[in-house]
Amino acid sequence: MVIIITGTAAAEDGTWVIENVDNTSQSTKTSLAFDLDGNPHVSYLANPQGDLMYASKIGDNPWSTEMVASTGALDYYSSLAFDLDGNPHISYFDNNNDDLMYASKIGANPWSIETVDSTGTVGFYSSLAFDLDGNPHISCIDITNGFIKYASFVPTLITVDSRSDNNVEVNVANGMNIKTIGMQTTGSPVVWMIFPVIVMFAGLVILRRN
Numbered sequence: 001m002v003i004i005i006t007g008t009a010a011a012e013d014g015t016w017v018i019e020n021v022d023n024t025s026q027s028t029k030t031s032l033a034f035d036l037d038g039n040p041h042v043s044y045l046a047n048p049q050g051d052l053m054y055a056s057k058i059g060d061n062p063w064s065t066e067m068v069a070s071t072g073a074l075d076y077y078s079s080l081a082f083d084l085d086g087n088p089h090i091s092y093f094d095n096n097n098d099d100l101m102y103a104s105k106i107g108a109n110p111w112s113i114e115t116v117d118s119t120g121t122v123g124f125y126s127s128l129a130f131d132l133d134g135n136p137h138i139s140c141i142d143i144t145n146g147f148i149k150y151a152s153f154v155p156t157l158i159t160v161d162s163r164s165d166n167n168v169e170v171n172v173a174n175g176m177n178i179k180t181i182g183m184q185t186t187g188s189p190v191v192w193m194i195f196p197v198i199v200m201f202a203g204l205v206i207l208r209r210n
Contacts, residue, residue, distance in 0.1 A: 031080040043080040079128040091138045093123035120144025
């Protein structure tokens with residue numbers, strides 16, 4: 001069951017209003033976001049089938065729910081965010097293929113799903129946010145290599161140049177070698193760019209080639 005608790009200014013000290021969002025499954029791992037009109041929306045895992053679900057409440061209407069990704073697709077949490085046009089987007093971990101996934105729903109169109117990163121087991125505990133230009137950015141855990149990854153989406157074509165002089169190699173305190181491959185902009189379709197981030201004793205170090 002998914003329950004949403006909303007704080008209001010109905011009383012002098014404020015009150016909390018509790019609503020059932022979905023009582024048809026044993027739901028867990030929720031992510032809450034508001035659209036441009038202030039309406040609440042929730043992404044969550046519906047058990048035992050393991051479906052990625054999306055619930056929304058528009059105005060005074062009751063909660064509506066829909067499935068985003070099919071059986072067994074989600075584990076280790078999802079992250080819900082809205083773009084500048086008010087469209088919902090969700091990042092999540094695909095438990096079937098061990099990949100970082102991205103789902104988006106533009107207007108009245110059905111949900112569109114794409115793979116962001118499929119290298120090893122990657123996508124645990126993802127966090128999705130949009131920048132001021134409306135481009136999505138995702139952070140997540142790379143289980144295979146044991147560090148944090150950062151993915152950004154930009155409206156240009158990124159081509160990979162594997163020449164050794166374009167590689168950046170950084171040796172860190174724990175002995176790990178992290179490489180980012182040289183990239184250049186050529187100016188048309190869109191792709192995901194993945195940049196590794198590792199946890200250091202003093203905090204986070206971001207390794208990125210501009």
